[in-house]
Amino acid sequence: MNEHFNDIFVTTSCPTQQQLLDYVQGKLSAEEQHEVEMHLSDCELCSDALEGLAAIKDKEKIPGWIIEMKWSLLKKLHKRYRTRRKSENYISLAVIILCILFLLLALFWAYHFSIRH
Numbered sequence: 001m002n003e004h005f006n007d008i009f010v011t012t013s014c015p016t017q018q019q020l021l022d023y024v025q026g027k028l029s030a031e032e033q034h035e036v037e038m039h040l041s042d043c044e045l046c047s048d049a050l051e052g053l054a055a056i057k058d059k060e061k062i063p064g065w066i067i068e069m070k071w072s073l074l075k076k077l078h079k080r081y082r083t084r085r086k087s088e089n090y091i092s093l094a095v096i097i098l099c100i101l102f103l104l105l106a107l108f109w110a111y112h113f114s115i116r117h
């Protein structure tokens with residue numbers, strides 16, 4: 001009872017692959033099932049993974065490595081998508097900053113030389 005009580009407050013972290021598989025196969029307790037459902041409504045990654053797991057009818061026959069592969073692939077895609085978007089923002093920001101610096105430098109040199117002559 002205490003264990004489940006504590007688990008409820010850790011819903012932000014993703015359930016393990018085994019937990020998701022147990023969820024699909026209905027092996028979890030009502031409390032654990034509720035916990036996974038709560039997490040799934042927040043986490044796109046896990047609901048995608050669950051969809052994949054649920055799509056396979058003959059669950060007992062799935063070799064572990066296939067699930068493992070799909071799982072890590074999903075995580076990788078998720079990560080790559082996020083970092084790509086972030087780095088694109090950084091690149092456009094860097095270009096803008098470089099343009100401004102170049103302009104300031106040109107203005108500075110123009111000013112500098114006009115005073116000398």
Ligand SMILES: [Zn+2]
Binds near residue numbers: 046
């Ligand atoms: Zn998750």
